[in-house]
Amino acid sequence: MILSNPFTQYEKFGGKCKVGDIAPFVLAPGSKTRVEQIAKLFDEAHKITDYHEFLVYTGSLKGVPISVCSTGIGGTSVAIAVKELVGLGANTIIRVGVTGTLQDSVEVGDLIIASGAIRKDRISNYFVPPEVPALSSLDTLLALAASCQKHKFKYHIGITATNGSFYCGEGRPGAHGYTQKFMNTIVEDFKKSGVLDWDTETSVLFILGALLGARVGRINGVLDSPRSNKKDPNAEYKAVKAAVDAILIISDWDKRKNNKNQLVLLPELKQEKSYEK
Amino acid sequence: MKNKQYFHDSFGGEADQGKVADTIIMVNNPLDVDLLSTNLQEIDIVANHYEFYVRTGSWNGNRITLCSTGIGGGSAAIAVDNIINLGGKTIIYVDFNQTDNHKMEIYVGSGAIRLDGASLDYVSKDFPAIADPEILMAVLASGKRLGYEITPALLCPSVGAIINDEGFCDIHEDIINYCSKSKQLIVFSNPEIATILTLCSIYKIRSGAIYAIGPHSDINSDSLNMCFNIALTAVDYLFSWDNIKAKNSWRVMTPEI
Numbered sequence: 001m002i003l004s005n006p007f008t009q010y011e012k013f014g015g016k017c018k019v020g021d022i023a024p025f026v027l028a029p030g031s032k033t034r035v036e037q038i039a040k041l042f043d044e045a046h047k048i049t050d051y052h053e054f055l056v057y058t059g060s061l062k063g064v065p066i067s068v069c070s071t072g073i074g075g076t077s078v079a080i081a082v083k084e085l086v087g088l089g090a091n092t093i094i095r096v097g098v099t100g101t102l103q104d105s106v107e108v109g110d111l112i113i114a115s116g117a118i119r120k121d122r123i124s125n126y127f128v129p130p131e132v133p134a135l136s137s138l139d140t141l142l143a144l145a146a147s148c149q150k151h152k153f154k155y156h157i158g159i160t161a162t163n164g165s166f167y168c169g170e171g172r173p174g175a176h177g178y179t180q181k182f183m184n185t186i187v188e189d190f191k192k193s194g195v196l197d198w199d200t201e202t203s204v205l206f207i208l209g210a211l212l213g214a215r216v217g218r219i220n221g222v223l224d225s226p227r228s229n230k231k232d233p234n235a236e237y238k239a240v241k242a243a244v245d246a247i248l249i250i251s252d253w254d255k256r257k258n259n260k261n262q263l264v265l266l267p268e269l270k271q272e273k274s275y276e277k
Numbered sequence: 278m279k280n281k282q283y284f285h286d287s288f289g290g291e292a293d294q295g296k297v298a299d300t301i302i303m304v305n306n307p308l309d310v311d312l313l314s315t316n317l318q319e320i321d322i323v324a325n326h327y328e329f330y331v332r333t334g335s336w337n338g339n340r341i342t343l344c345s346t347g348i349g350g351g352s353a354a355i356a357v358d359n360i361i362n363l364g365g366k367t368i369i370y371v372d373f374n375q376t377d378n379h380k381m382e383i384y385v386g387s388g389a390i391r392l393d394g395a396s397l398d399y400v401s402k403d404f405p406a407i408a409d410p411e412i413l414m415a416v417l418a419s420g421k422r423l424g425y426e427i428t429p430a431l432l433c434p435s436v437g438a439i440i441n442d443e444g445f446c447d448i449h450e451d452i453i454n455y456c457s458k459s460k461q462l463i464v465f466s467n468p469e470i471a472t473i474l475t476l477c478s479i480y481k482i483r484s485g486a487i488y489a490i491g492p493h494s495d496i497n498s499d500s501l502n503m504c505f506n507i508a509l510t511a512v513d514y515l516f517s518w519d520n521i522k523a524k525n526s527w528r529v530m531t532p533e534i
Contacts, residue, residue: 004374004376004465004490005376005435005465006374006376006435006465006466006467006490007435007436008375008376009374009375010348030327031327032327050308051308052305052306052307052308052328052347052348053307053327053328053347053348053352072327072328072347072348072349072352073327073328073347073349073351073352073355074347074348074349074350074351074352074353074394074395075349075351075394076348076349076350076351076394076436076468077328077347077348077349077351077352079436080348098284100284120398121351121394122394122397123349123394123436126436163398164350164351164354164394164395164396164397164398165350165351165354165355165395165398165399166283166284166285166351166354166355167283167354167355167358167398168354168398168399169354169395169398172283174354174358174399174476174479174480175357175358175359175361175362175476175480176361176362176480178399178479178480180399180400200351201351223284224284
C-alpha cells in the first residue's frame with residue numbers, strides 16, 4: 001500500500017502562505033469571482049495567493065483586519081480551506097453564498113442564516129461520527145442576525161442541508177437525465193423536516209471549524225426558487241453586505257466581553273452579569 | 278445554444294453545445310488548465326466558472342477538451358455531469374502530487390475506492406468504480422512508447438488525511454487489511470478520481486485516471502506535463518483502436534489472438 005498523503009501539497013495553500021497572512025476574521029465564499037467583489041468592499045486589500053480554487057485577499061475594514069478566501073465547491077476543498085485558514089491565524093470563518101429555497105415561507109431575495117446543517121456531505125464522517133451535530137457558533141449566528149436587522153434585510157434562521165453533490169444529491173437529474181428512485185423524495189423529505197435551503201459545504205465548515213476551535217457561521221442569499229421563475233440577482237450582494245458587517249459586529253462584541261472566556265455577549269439585562277464559558 | 282435550467286448547468290451558462298470535444302482530459306487545478314493547453318493548438322476558451330476552467334484545442338489533428346474539476350467529489354460531479362451533457366464521451370483524469378518519495382512513480386487506476394462522498398448521491402455504495410479497460414491498456418501502451426514505467430493500481434481517496442498526520446484514518450484500516458491479504462496494490466490519491474470513475478461507469482462513458490507521485494521540485498509543471506503527454510499518447514491509441522473496432526464491428530479492443 002502506498003501511504004503517501006496527497007493532501008500535504010495543500011498545506012499553507014501550497015506553501016505560499018505563512019502565519020500572519022490570514023486575519024483572525026475570514027469570509028469564505030465559494031467562487032473566486034465573489035472573493036474579488038468582497039475584497040473591493042474593504043478599505044484596503046492585497047492578494048495573498050491564488051492557488052487551486054483558493055483565492056485569498058487580506059485587508060482591513062474600519063480598522064478590523066479581515067481576509068476573504070474562496071473555498072471552491074464541495075466538502076473536500078472546504079475542509080482544506082478551513083484547516084489551512086485556522087492554521088494560518090483565522091479564528092472566525094463565515095461562509096457567504098447563494099442558494100435556492102425549499103420552504104414556501106422563504107421568498108426569493110431573502111437571506112438564510114444556518115443554525116445547523118444536515119451532514120449528507122459524508123466528508124465530515126472522516127472526522128467525527130455522523131451522529132455529531134454540525135452547529136453554527138452562537139456568536140456568528142447572532143452577529144449575522146444583528147447585521148440583517150441593521151440593514152433591514154428579511155432573513156430566516158434554520159437548518160440547511162449539506163449534500164455530497166449539486167445534481168443528484170439535491171434531487172436534480174445527472175447527465176443525460178439520470179435519476180434513481182431514491183432521488184424522487186429528497187426535496188419533499190427535506191421540506192417536511194423544515195430544512196430551509198441546501199449546499200455542499202456548510203456541514204463540513206461547521207464540523208471541522210468546531211474541531212479546530214474556530215467560530216463558524218453561514219449566510220446565503222436566496223437567488224431563485226424551484227417553484228417560480230423569480231430570480232433576485234441582488235440576493236448575493238445582500239448576503240455579502242450582511243456577512244461583512246457581521247464581522248465588524250463580532251469584532252466589537254469581542255472587545256466588549258468581560259474576558260476572553262466569555263462565550264457570548266448577552267443583550268442588556270436588568271443586572272449586569274458576565275457568563276463564563 | 279446554452280441550456281441552463283440549474284445554476285451550474287453548462288458551467289454557469291458559459292459553455293455552448295458543440296464547443297466540447299469527445300475526448301476530455303481532466304485535472305483538478307483550474308490554474309493547470311491554461312498551463313497544459315499550451316500543448317494544444319487553436320485554443321477555444323469554453324468556460325471559466327467557479328473552479329471549472331474549460332478549454333478545447335487540437336492535438337495531432339484531433340480535438341481535445343481540457344477541464345478542471347476542483348478538489349473533491351462535489352465539484353468533480355458537477356464537472357462530469359456537465360461535460361457529458363455537452364458531448365464528452367471519453368474522460369481521462371491526470372494528476373501529479375509531490376511527496377517525500379525520492380523517485381517518480383506513475384500509476385494508472387484499475388478502479389477506485391468510493392470514499393469520495395459525492396458518488397453515494399448517484400448510486401448505492403455497492404456499485405463499483407471501474408476504469409475502462411481500453412483506457413487502462415492505452416495508458417500502459419503509452420508508457421511503453423514514451424519510456425515510462427506505469428503500474429496499474431487501485432486508487433483510494435485519503436480525505437481523512439486532511440487532519441491526520443499519519444496520512445490515513447480509521448476508515449482506511451479495513452481497506453489496508455484487505456489489500457495486504459489480497460496483495461492488491463493500492464495508492465492514496467485524490468477523491469475526485471472515485472467520483473469520475475463511478476459516474477462514468479453509470480453513464481457508460483469511458484474513463485480512466487493517471488496518477489503520479491514524485492519528489493518535491495520547483496519544476497512541478499514538468500511532471501504534470503509528463504502525465505498530460507502520457508494521456509495524449511493514450512488518446513492517440515484510443516483513436517486508432519476506435520477506427521479498427523469500427524472497421525471490424527468489435528465492441529472492445531483486445532490484444533491480438
